[in-house]
């Protein structure tokens with residue numbers, strides 16, 4: 001079965017790739033992921049905060065050097081970040097050397113500033129593409145949605161001006177006009193959209209009277225919002241579509257492809273069950289498509305998108321009315 005898929009200008013052998021995660025910090029795991037069959041590897045992110053922290057440290061080092069060199073030892077050496085920008089680029093070089101599949105670098109931040117220069121450094125370190133993860137929370141009541149969206153579009157245009165790498169924007173689901181934004185991002189130079197960033201929601205600790213944050217791995221139920229939006233965007237925006245969030249089984253991967261995904265990223269499934277899950281996903285895709293007499297994966301790709309599905313209204317408001325009315329009837 002021909003499972004190949006075009007993603008960000010690459011001809012992938014199949015759509016299943018390793019999403020951004022700490023796994024890439026371990027070259028042994030990276031090699032295992034390639035042996036298990038991943039078609040591409042996304043690096044963990046280099047964060048705006050990490051880069052800006054390093055810049056501040058450098059500025060302070062320079063100031064101290066100028067005034068009293070011996071006081072250098074008083075500078076803060078430790079950082080709350082796992083690795084600084086240089087270590088990130090070094091690891092990217094190592095990952096790139098270790099594998100033959102495309103390696104996608106990742107930058108993560110919210111505003112347009114000097115840290116975006118790292119797009120060029122990521123390119124120079126050997127990345128084949130760049131994922132731009134814009135994790136922004138619209139918490140400022142004085143800022144309207146078009147200002148937030150414009151900042152994102154301007155950021156993408158700025159990054160596109162700094163690198164020749166294809167850029168995929170990893171988006172949050174919380175935009176009012178996501179379809180319109182998707183087109184603007186494409187016009188600004190994005191070659192792909194990755195749906196969706198997972199927001200880790202803060203909780204309230206009643207005993208400590210504090211706010212806490214805990215990382216929970218995903219389950220298949222999180223796939224549904226990705227399916228809907230992939231189906232809504234498929235064929236309507238001239239970009240590759242990647243799905244991240246809730247892909248655990250071959251059926252999950254198939255649904256993502258049918259909604260219109262060109263790339264299917266897995267992280268939680270690999271963290272829970274090891275890289276062997278990738279082999280099972282790819283074998284499952286192959287088996288299902290063969291059993292259902294598809295000639296290729298591309299034939300299935302987008303077949304359940306808004307435009308091609310037998311009931312497009314289900315992706316929009318129809319879905320909502322039916323589900324509520326259906327539930328009320330069964331309950332009476």
Ligand SMILES: Cc1cc2nc3c(=O)[nH]c(=O)nc-3n(C[C@H](O)[C@H](O)[C@H](O)COP(=O)(O)O)c2cc1C
Pocket residue numbers: 019020021022043044045046106108133170196197198215217218219222244245246247265266267268269271
């Ligand atoms: C431990 C961990 C670390 C992650 N680190 C990053 C990161 O550095 N950058 C990023 O864009 N996403 C990161 N993610 C998010 C994943 O790439 C992915 O989008 C998310 O986990 C949803 O996919 P899943 O359901 O397959 O886990 C991380 C996820 C986990 C669980």
